[in-house]
Amino acid sequence: MAFTNEQLERYSRHIILKEIGVKGQKKLTASKVLIIGAGGLGAPAALYLAAAGVGTIGIVDADVVDLSNLQRQVIHTTEDIGKKKVDSAAETMRQINPDVTVNTYHQFVTGDNILDLIEGYDFILDGTDNFPAKFLINDACVMAGKPFSHAGIIRFKGQLTTVIPGESPCYRCIFKDPPPKDAVPTCRQAGVIGAMGGVIGSLQAMEAIKYITGAGELLAGYLLTFDALSMQFRKIKLPPRGSGCAVCSDHPTITKLIDYEQAACELKK
Amino acid sequence: MKIIVSGEKKEVAENLTVAALIEQEKVETPQYVTVSVNEEFIESGSFADRILHEGDEVEFLYFMGGGK
Ligand SMILES: [Zn+2]
Numbered sequence: 063m064a065f066t067n068e069q070l071e072r073y074s075r076h077i078i079l080k081e082i083g084v085k086g087q088k089k090l091t092a093s094k095v096l097i098i099g100a101g102g103l104g105a106p107a108a109l110y111l112a113a114a115g116v117g118t119i120g121i122v123d124a125d126v127v128d129l130s131n132l133q134r135q136v137i138h139t140t141e142d143i144g145k146k147k148v149d150s151a152a153e154t155m156r157q158i159n160p161d162v163t164v165n166t167y168h169q170f171v172t173g174d175n176i177l178d179l180i181e182g183y184d185f186i187l188d189g190t191d192n193f194p195a196k197f198l199i200n201d202a203c204v205m206a207g208k209p210f211s212h213a214g215i216i217r218f219k220g221q222l223t224t225v226i227p228g229e230s231p232c233y234r235c236i237f238k239d240p241p242p243k244d245a246v247p248t249c250r251q252a253g254v255i256g257a258m259g260g261v262i263g264s265l266q267a268m269e270a271i272k273y274i275t276g277a278g279e280l281l282a283g284y285l286l287t288f289d290a291l292s293m294q295f296r297k298i299k300l301p302p303r304g305s306g307c308a309v310c311s312d313h314p315t316i317t318k319l320i321d322y323e324q325a326a327c328e329l330k331k
Numbered sequence: 332m333k334i335i336v337s338g339e340k341k342e343v344a345e346n347l348t349v350a351a352l353i354e355q356e357k358v359e360t361p362q363y364v365t366v367s368v369n370e371e372f373i374e375s376g377s378f379a380d381r382i383l384h385e386g387d388e389v390e391f392l393y394f395m396g397g398g399k
Contacts, residue, residue: 101399125399135399191399214395221395235372236392241363246394254397285392296338298390301370 063091069161073115079277086275087115091161093274096120096183098171098199100147102259103213103266104189105137110267112155112162116274119155120183122167123147134256171195173319176202185270186210189263191248193240194322200225200233201319204310209273211266211281215254216247218290220262223281223300224269230282231303232310240322261288332385343383350378358391365392 065073065084076082076090095116097104100123111119127135127142127150135147142150148166155164167179171190176198180186186208188199196212203210204227212233213222225232244251265286272278285298308316332345336356343352349368353361366373367390373381383389 099399103398131399189398191397193394193396196396196398214397216395216397219395221393236365237394241360241394246360246363246396248396250397252397259398298392299370301367301372304372 063088069115072159072161076114081277082275086277089274089276090115090271091117093185094118094120094183095185095187095270095274096122096180097187097189098122098179098195099189099191100125100135100137100151101131101189101191102134102215102254102256103263104187105135105151106260106263107187107189107267107270108137108151108155109158110264111270112158112164114267114271115159115161116270117161118163118165118183120165120167120179121148121151122169122171122179123151124168124170134254134259136260171198171202173198173202173321176319177206180206180208183208185273187266187270188212189266191250192324193246194324196233197240197322198319201309201316203227204232204234205317205319211269213262213266215258215262216252218255218258219288220258220290221285221287222262222265222269223285224273226280226282227310229303230280231300232307234309234316235304235307236285236300238308243323255290258288258290261290332383334383334386335388337389337391347383348379349373349381349383349389352383352389353378353391356391359393363394366390367392 073087076087093116097108100121125147127138127145137154138150146168148168152164152166207227209226211224283300287296305311358364
């Protein structure tokens with residue numbers, strides 16, 4: 063399908079890039095990205111992916127917009143308080159770019175639904191705020207062979223990696239099991255600087271765009287860490303995909319999805 | 332001897348173990364940190380036995396659970 067004049071103008075700053083061009087922009091238009099979590103990470107990622115003309119964007123979140131979200135979840139506005147986050151996010155994405163088809167899923171990801179959720183998508187973004195969800199997304203994407211971006215933020219720090227199942231190390235290669243409840247603080251307990259979601263969530267969107275267009279090298283096999291207080295980025299080389307990994311090795315011991323228990327403070331909200 | 336910790340050169344005692352380095356570096360939530368030495372993961376059960384050598388490159392990888 064040829065681009066209209068309006069589309070050529072909308073995407074002109076992409077099309078002029080030799081790494082993207084009309085060909086790459088067409089790939090974006092044909093692509094499907096699923097964002098799990100419409101929060102600190104998911105909000106900026108969704109904005110940039112919609113603006114970039116990703117053809118279909120799915121967004122999964124069971125929450126409604128709360129006043130305390132607005133310090134960082136830039137896809138929602140004060141008027142959206144009380145609305146489902148997925149609806150508020152979809153509305154903003156459609157306003158930015160009517161070319162985009164937005165699919166909303168007002169639910170938590172669980173071992174029962176996640177494989178169905180990710181099935182139709184080319185690339186997944188983990189923008190969740192808890193370890194059970196992060197391990198679930200990792201395991202499901204590894205089992206389904208779906209590439210994804212993992213990220214975490216807390217206080218003035220953030221980190222991300224890209225996982226290409228079967229090729230690069232997965233989240234469980236780095237961390238074998240979730241930490242016990244409340245052993246490691248989440249941002250609800252410890253706080254997070256709002257702009258951190260913008261930095262790391264935008265980098266997740268960047269990885270999705272690079273994956274789809276084939277531009278450059280992905281953050282597969284590396285963990286990129288960012289410390290805003292010292293303003294230091296570090297790209298840490300990870301050991302290769304482990305022969306010992308319980309989920310992504312050639313002889314996995316985890317072959318069924320696990321719903322780990324949520325931390326109590328997260329259930330309450 | 333000199334080793335590299337999180338990208339920075341450090342002078343440390345000979346025969347320092349990974350466990351001793353974790354303590355010396357005041358690693359946050361040390362019981363949940365992942366350690367790699369020369370791009371190889373070290374089993375947490377062997378932190379106390381793993382002796383570091385001149386030039387070793389050590390990385391600490393931390394859980395970061397936030398996102399929303
Ligand atoms: Zn793995």
